[in-house]
Amino acid sequence: MKNKYFNQHPADIAEQLSALDNKSRNISFFLLPNEIKADVFSYFDLYIQQQLVKSLKDADLADVLNKLEPDDRTELLETFPDKLIKKLINLLDEDERKIALNLIGYQENSIARLMTPMYIQVKENYTAEQVFKHIKKHGKTAETLNYIFIVNEQDVLIDDLKIGQLLLVDSSTLVSDLMDRNFISITTTTSIEEAVEIFDKYDRSAIPITTENGVLVGIVTSDDIIDQMKIRDTEDIQRFGGMEELDLSYTRTPIYELIKKRAGWLVILFIGEMFTASAMSYFDDEIEKAVVLALFVPLIISSGGNSGSQAASLIIRAFALGEIKLKDWYYVFKKEFLSGLALGVILGGIGLIRITIWEKAGIYDYGEYWLEIAITISISLVLIVLWGTLSGALVPFALRKIGFDPATASSPFVATLVDVSGLIIYFTIAASILTDKLL
Numbered sequence: 001m002k003n004k005y006f007n008q009h010p011a012d013i014a015e016q017l018s019a020l021d022n023k024s025r026n027i028s029f030f031l032l033p034n035e036i037k038a039d040v041f042s043y044f045d046l047y048i049q050q051q052l053v054k055s056l057k058d059a060d061l062a063d064v065l066n067k068l069e070p071d072d073r074t075e076l077l078e079t080f081p082d083k084l085i086k087k088l089i090n091l092l093d094e095d096e097r098k099i100a101l102n103l104i105g106y107q108e109n110s111i112a113r114l115m116t117p118m119y120i121q122v123k124e125n126y127t128a129e130q131v132f133k134h135i136k137k138h139g140k141t142a143e144t145l146n147y148i149f150i151v152n153e154q155d156v157l158i159d160d161l162k163i164g165q166l167l168l169v170d171s172s173t174l175v176s177d178l179m180d181r182n183f184i185s186i187t188t189t190t191s192i193e194e195a196v197e198i199f200d201k202y203d204r205s206a207i208p209i210t211t212e213n214g215v216l217v218g219i220v221t222s223d224d225i226i227d228q229m230k231i232r233d234t235e236d237i238q239r240f241g242g243m244e245e246l247d248l249s250y251t252r253t254p255i256y257e258l259i260k261k262r263a264g265w266l267v268i269l270f271i272g273e274m275f276t277a278s279a280m281s282y283f284d285d286e287i288e289k290a291v292v293l294a295l296f297v298p299l300i301i302s303s304g305g306n307s308g309s310q311a312a313s314l315i316i317r318a319f320a321l322g323e324i325k326l327k328d329w330y331y332v333f334k335k336e337f338l339s340g341l342a343l344g345v346i347l348g349g350i351g352l353i354r355i356t357i358w359e360k361a362g363i364y365d366y367g368e369y370w371l372e373i374a375i376t377i378s379i380s381l382v383l384i385v386l387w388g389t390l391s392g393a394l395v396p397f398a399l400r401k402i403g404f405d406p407a408t409a410s411s412p413f414v415a416t417l418v419d420v421s422g423l424i425i426y427f428t429i430a431a432s433i434l435t436d437k438l439l
Contacts, residue, residue, distance in 0.1 A: 010036060010039035010040045010042070010043055011043045013032070013036070013040045013043075014040050014041075014044050015043075017029060017040070018044060018045070018048060022051060022055075025048070025051075025052075026052065026055045026056075029041075029052060029056075030056070030060065034063060037060075037063065037064050038063075038064050038066075038067030038068050041064050041068065042068060042069065042072045046075070046076065046079060049076050050076075050079060050080075052064075053076070053088070058091060061088070061091060062091040062092070065088060065091055065092055065096075066091075066092055066093050066096050069116055069118065069143065070096075070099050070100065070103055070115075070116045070117060070118065071103070071113075071114050071115060071116045071220075071224055073100060074100065074103040074104060074113055074114075075113075075114075077089070077100065077104060078104065078108070078113070085104070089101065099117055102117075103115070107189070109191050109192055109193075110188060110189055110190065110191065110192070111186055111188065111190045111191070111192055111194075111195040111209060111220060112188035112189070112209060112217070112218070113192075114192065114195075114220050114224045114225075114228065115188075115209045115217070115218030115219060115220050116143045116218055116219060116220075116221070117217065117218045118141050118142050118143045119143060119144070119147075119149060119206075119208075119218070119219045120134065120135055120138060120139060120142050120145065120147075120149065121148075121149045121150070121151050121155075122134055122148060122149075122150055122151075122175060123150065123151065123152070123153075123175070124150050124152070124158065124159075124174070124175050124176040125174065125175070125176065126174070126175045127171065127172055127173060127174055127175070128166045128169050128170065128171050128172070128173045129171035129172065131148060131166055131175065132166070132171075135148075143206070143219060143221055144205060144206045144219070144221055145163055146162065146163055146205050146206060147160050147161065147162060147163070147205075147206050147208075147219075148160065148161045148162075148163060148166065148175075149208055149216055149219070150175055150179060151216050155215050155216055156210075156213070156214040156215055157183070157185055157208055157210050157214055157215070157216040158179070158181060158183075159179040159180070159181050159182075159183050160183050160208060161175070161178055161179070165178050166178070183208075184198070184202050184204065184207055184208075185208045185209070185210045185214075185216075186198055186207055186208070186209055186210070186220070187209070187210055187211065187212055188209055188210070188211055188212075188217060189212070192228050195207075195220065195225065196225055196228060196229055197322040199220075199225045200321075200322075204222070205221060205222045206219050206221045206222065207219065207220055292366055292367070292373060293373075293376075293426075293427070293430055296351075296377050296426075297423070297426070299351070299377075300377070300380050300381060300384055300422060300426050301384075301418070301419050301422050301423065301426075303347055303381055303384060303385055303388070304384035304385055304387060304388035304418040304419075304422040305388060305415035305418045305419060306388070306415075307340060307343055307344075307385045307388040307389045307392065308388035308389060308391050308392035308414040308415060308417070308418045309392060309414055309415060310389070310392065311336055311339075311340070311389045311390075311391075311392030311393040311414075312392035312393070312395065312396060312414050313392075314393075315332060315392070315393050315396045315397075315406070316396050316406045319396060319400065319406045326397060326400055326401060329394065332393050332394070332397070333390070333393070333394065336389050336390055336392075336393040336394075337386070337389075337390060339389060340385055340386040340387075340388070340389025340390055341382070341386050343385050343386075343389065344381055344383065344384070344385035344386045344389075345382055347381045347382075347385055348377075348378040348379065348380075348381040348382040348385075349378070351374070351377045351378050351381050352374050352375070352377070352378040355370065355373065355374035355377060356374060359374075369434065369437045372433055372434055372437055373434070375433060376429055376430050376433045376434060379429055379433075380425060380426045380430070383425050383429070384418070384422045384425050384426065387418065387421060387422065387425065388414070388418040388422070391414055391417055391418055392414045395413070395414060395417070
């Protein structure tokens, strides 16, 4: 086993073991050299980590847990019930146990849950030579050596330096001579979502985490943030598709769980679409007198739904990237009003031309009042596309205002809303134009 994985990166080993069945994977992992077990374990997905935790003996499990990075260990521990968490924490060394209990004590969605206390901190009176000696002594356990963090006597963060700044100066240069006290930090209570935006804004590989009083308690690195962005984006995409987010990957989600996650939204959307049938039945007389109106229902309704889905996609993504806030609703309203109106005019014009060509070329006979029908379709497209665009753009604002995730404004949800209201708009316009003609 040792020879088989000789000189391989832990991520490659984890990938190979992940392809095995549970029994073979557990045996193979058990046979790995102790010095690489924790590294390999950190590259498994959460599901496999959970399976290994349940299969390893206490001695092996303790060895792995003690060597895991604190942020990775916290992410794993919080997926287990309290009873098992207590058992796992008791397997840790005294120092690691204190770290684990400290991290688990923070709110679930706070950035502190992702931080690691493994970093290099020095005082401002250190020389460059003293800093490098300190790094040689403590750097082996540090999450990153890209940044050195400077604290005062009370451990309050006062600055940070890139390692390159120290490499380019004389060994006798004081840290204080390199400081400008202009640094970025995040407080422990900051939400993970806000922290993602801060990382994106400042483009750093690591950012220090401090208490409200400025005391340095940990750092968060970009790899942890990237993992959170993947989780967030996956959840948003699943919600936008009209379902609850999956707790596990698609391939590991049992069929009954997959059905449960999808059924709720499908039932809600189905009930919503029932109102479409109700709206159609309300206009039975109009449809019976002018059957030609029914020919254009799919065309008109789908155009409104598509424009609404487009707008919802744009706004939800803008929310996720921090490009817009709740206070920007009027700006979005004005922009989407003009966009929706222009798009509606384009589609309405195409609809008018299409009916005209079909009538004049003899492809289809719309009857004596074909021009009025064409005008009805054209105006309906303008108004329904405009309405669909505004709905798709503003529903996410409404959801965020009442505390829901804007991604809940899924494509099916907006489409269903526009279907029902679009029919009312369509037949109301038809009634106003075609009364005393076809109707």
